[in-house]
Amino acid sequence: MNQQEGYADDIVKGFVIWSMVWGLVAVLVGVFISFQIAFPQLNFPPYLTYGRLRPIHTNAGIFGWGIGSFMAFFIYITQRLTRTSLWSPGLAKVQLWLFNVVIALAAVTLAMGMNRSKEYAELEWPVASLVVVLWVIFAVNIVMTIVKRREEQMYISLWYILATLVGVAVLYLVNNAAIPVSLTKSYSAYAGANDANVQWWYGHNAVAMVLTTPPLAIFYYFLPKATGVPIYSHRMGVVAFWSLIFMYLWTGAHHLLWTPVPDWVQTLAMGFSVMLIAPSWAAVFNGYFSMNGQWHQMRENYLVKFLIFGITFYGMQTLQGPSQAVRTFSAFIHYTDWVPGHVHMGTLGWVSLVLFAAIYYTVPRLYHTEVYSVPLANVHFWLVLTGQLIFSITMWIAGVQQAAMLNATNPDGSLHYSFIETMVELYPYWHMRALGGVIYLAGLLVFLYNIYQTIAGGKAQAAAQRA
Amino acid sequence: MDSASIYYLGVTLLLFLVFAAIVARTYSRKQKAKGEQPKYRMMDDDYPSDEKKGGRDVRRK
Numbered sequence: 390m391n392q393q394e395g396y397a398d399d400i401v402k403g404f405v406i407w408s409m410v411w412g413l414v415a416v417l418v419g420v421f422i423s424f425q426i427a428f429p430q431l432n433f434p435p436y437l438t439y440g441r442l443r444p445i446h447t448n449a450g451i452f453g454w455g456i457g458s459f460m461a462f463f464i465y466i467t468q469r470l471t472r473t474s475l476w477s478p479g480l481a482k483v484q485l486w487l488f489n490v491v492i493a494l495a496a497v498t499l500a501m502g503m504n505r506s507k508e509y510a511e512l513e514w515p516v517a518s519l520v521v522v523l524w525v526i527f528a529v530n531i532v533m534t535i536v537k538r539r540e541e542q543m544y545i546s547l548w549y550i551l552a553t554l555v556g557v558a559v560l561y562l563v564n565n566a567a568i569p570v571s572l573t574k575s576y577s578a579y580a581g582a583n584d585a586n587v588q589w590w591y592g593h594n595a596v597a598m599v600l601t602t603p604p605l606a607i608f609y610y611f612l613p614k615a616t617g618v619p620i621y622s623h624r625m626g627v628v629a630f631w632s633l634i635f636m637y638l639w640t641g642a643h644h645l646l647w648t649p650v651p652d653w654v655q656t657l658a659m660g661f662s663v664m665l666i667a668p669s670w671a672a673v674f675n676g677y678f679s680m681n682g683q684w685h686q687m688r689e690n691y692l693v694k695f696l697i698f699g700i701t702f703y704g705m706q707t708l709q710g711p712s713q714a715v716r717t718f719s720a721f722i723h724y725t726d727w728v729p730g731h732v733h734m735g736t737l738g739w740v741s742l743v744l745f746a747a748i749y750y751t752v753p754r755l756y757h758t759e760v761y762s763v764p765l766a767n768v769h770f771w772l773v774l775t776g777q778l779i780f781s782i783t784m785w786i787a788g789v790q791q792a793a794m795l796n797a798t799n800p801d802g803s804l805h806y807s808f809i810e811t812m813v814e815l816y817p818y819w820h821m822r823a824l825g826g827v828i829y830l831a832g833l834l835v836f837l838y839n840i841y842q843t844i845a846g847g848k849a850q851a852a853a854q855r856a
Numbered sequence: 857m858d859s860a861s862i863y864y865l866g867v868t869l870l871l872f873l874v875f876a877a878i879v880a881r882t883y884s885r886k887q888k889a890k891g892e893q894p895k896y897r898m899m900d901d902d903y904p905s906d907e908k909k910g911g912r913d914v915r916r917k
Binding site for chain 2: 395396468469470472473474539540542543544545546610613614617619620622623624627628631632635
């Protein structure tokens, strides 16, 4: 425990450091598989193939980097917003160990080919069971801290934190229901279209409860902290929160437009997806309006740059997403490279930019020092922004071209291009994507170096004070 | 309309009413000051409360 401030912050340090480790793994693997697509000879069966490495990339990114950081900042934020120390620092230490064991096991089992073939729910039942234990430990600690809080009202971030804890638990338990046939193999408890429906109810709400509510909790906390000005409207935040919660869980089936899933389910998902623009943009406006009179900080305060660009990408993401959920547009771009362009604007542009800001804000405070280099933080910002934009824009253009080719027909109604012809045309875009990934990786390395030096500087100062 | 459809409709209406009640309460004039209070209080949370005991804030009383 950090005795000086009374908050259990050592555990936050652990989660921050390990999330950065897994984040580096995710980006390294991501860049490698982008090269594998551009240069297929880089596939080395059986372990180093795209099929084995792609789920390692997504699991390390979403669960290692994402969830690891969220655990750090949920513990950090909850203590401060409740003005209470963590309910059980010991339990949090167990959580940190178990978290790393789970992510390592995930990487090993996926590399060995143990995979449930459900996107974002690939882990076989023994590892998935450990995830459940991990989440229960985490949830109990946070909820108990909130229960014994010393603040009457709960700031909006706490609502998003609670929604995450409940939402992930429900989604994970339902979609991972399976019948084990051995230690390494299980079959889904659902079949056919029902299985697909449950999977994408889970899959899209993983976007909601892992890639939306936690970053929003972090954004709502760190934007006012970084600017020194309160959020524009807490009440608008509360209404946006509840409308998002009421709407999000209905949207999963927009991943299954034009499939055997009942038509009314698809229409329902489409309708709710479009309605989601309202709560999403309420958060965006809340962020923008909070900057009234403070826009000069975009030049002067590097943290603000990360946060405002982050919420801007969230806004773009939540316009693009509902558009893709509309049947006609989905018919055009679904199953093309447009989709990874969309996903990476969310993960690299929205989630990661907000997390970078949160780490830059907290690490110097946790180690009682200043950030090592603001110019390096600015270099980091521009590199990751450039890399992400190259990635996303390239994939959107590739997706439109691919969709146009897939839909092109001859006068007699037959397809004009074969599938392989569409693939061949995409090679230039895949080269550009790999380049974007390399630039993003360079930015990430600058970030890691900056944080490493900040921590080292903090430790050196602490040692000097003790001497 | 079968019973299942009526049930779904009822749940939908109930959820809508709950949401409408949340919006109405949040934006009621009575709640305005209280509803915006957390955004100011969170600006100064660097230290835990001085209260020695846990439990909910005694200021509620």
